[in-house]
Amino acid sequence: MSNTNHLLEALEPVVAENLDRHLGMAQEWHPHDYIPWSEGRDFALLGGEDWSPEQSRLSETAKAAMITNLLTEDNLPSYHREIATRFGRDGAWGTWVGxxxxxxxxxxxxMRDYLVVTRGVDPVELERARMD
Ligand SMILES: [Fe+2]
Structure with a gap:
């Protein structure tokens, strides 16, 4: 057994205890509650207007920060694969990974719903960056 596997095994009870603590106190939240849907409107494909820079109320710094943060979240399948491969999908570690x-x-x-609904960043550029 590798040192990493020994370490993961040794930490399993600690993970189980803290996972239980977290699940016992975590408050459910829903992304849709934080999106100002009334600000949304159709894009050109559905008869509306496509994005243009003047529609955004975000500073260049805020745009860069939001795009970087969202692309980091978008890379989640890769993180999940790496973590699940190393930590496994069983027991407390597996529950935690999921x-x-x-x-x-x-x-x-x-973040995506907020940026698209409020037209904070170019959704085409954002989607191309995500695909990359
Ligand atoms: Fe996150």
Missing amino acids: RWTAEENRHGIA
């Missing part, structure tokens, strides 16, 4: 992945996905949902 829970962490689902929670992180919420962050991406909230």
